[in-house]
Amino acid sequence: MSYIYQWLDVPWGDGDMGSWADRSPLHEAASQGRLLALRTLLDQGCPVDSVTIDNVTPLHEACLSGHVPCVRALINAGANVNAATIDGVTPLYNCCASGNVGCVELLLQNGTHTHTTHTHYPSALHEACKRGNSQCVESLLSHGADPDYKVSNLGSPLYVSCLHQHAACTKILLHRGADVNVGGGRGDSPLHAAVRQDNADLVSLLLDYGADVNLRDDNNRRPREVAPDGGRAQQMLLSFEVSPRSLCQLCRLQIRNLLGRTRLELLDLLPLPSLLTHYLEHT
Known part of the structure; x- marks a missing residue:
């Protein structure tokens, strides 16, 4: 199962993916939030970190489904909070995919890493920004996550947030000191991403935090030059250029x-x- 499914809006584990055939009863209980069954299986000696062929653990399942009591029970039983699948997906990433801040807090309080050691691996902060889960973004940053952490082919969390037009996440990142001009691929800045989609509210927010209107993408175009003709974003940038900060x-x-x-x-x-x-x- 490839990490690319996450970024095509197909929730990991949805449907008859390869790893489901070898899931243990503990995986099933964690996924379905059956706390009593999960505790019984643990008491009977089921390995808390049993894995599928793709290295998916029961904790991965509980986090993706957002079952806080099951996550707590697995952690108390010694589950590895930093376990990674073959694609580098962690329980924390799955929490941010499901948007359950309670699960996020539990993991962060029990030693999970906010970022992986490999910049090409999936990032929990990027996933929260992509899905607009602002509470998860706030929690991650409060526990020391780097708001400027870049992932290959994705760019910065701020760029991802602007690309997917999530104003609340964008505001949190900027408030926490994210670099307003650190972008993604093609030389795009967060302002480029907001302007391309004619999102005037995001453009206004980025300008307020110091976005550079003269940055150029790989095609040597400034944000104003990629704006839809006649749109609000284009008009806003034109006004800004004649009346600067x-x-x-x-x-x-x-x-x-x-x-x-x-x-x-x-x-x-x-x-x-x-x-x-x-x-x-x-x-």
Whole structure:
């Protein structure tokens, strides 16, 4: 079973895929959320990390189905929270595919890695951004996930979020200090991705966080040049070019850059008036 199924919107494990034929009763119980049966099987000595031919574990199944009690029971029984399938899919990735933040939190509290060691492997953060699961994005970033982590052929989480037009995920990433200009393939920036789809709300958000309107893709085109003719995004960029950022906006961007991403979360601790703190936080 290939990782590509994930990015074609076919949920992993859906249908008669190859690995289902060799699933154990523990896999079935975890997938269906049958907690009593799962505990009984564990008490009878079923290996908690039993795998299919594709290295799918019961924890993978429970996470994909979003069954928090089963995930907790498997973790308490010693399940490997960082187990990976032959395609590099982890339980955390499956949690982000299902959008269950409760499962995400359980894994993060029990030693799961926010990113794999190989940049070509699937990323939980990218999957959450692709599917618009903003609570999962928030949880991952709160536990130290890198908002600028790039995956081969996918680009940055911000680029994926803009490509799939998820404003809430985009806002969280930018608030947490994601680089607004780190994009994906073809030299595209997140602004290119938003503009191509004429998403004026995303374009406005990206510009507010300092998106560079002069970046060029691999075809030497700026965002305005890939915008649908006559669309809202094109009009917004045309207006921006004749009326650039105010001094107030420029100061905020400069201060945030000087603070650095790792210090942005400490803004509330600074002895500043709340109005100034909110200004720096874009709130």
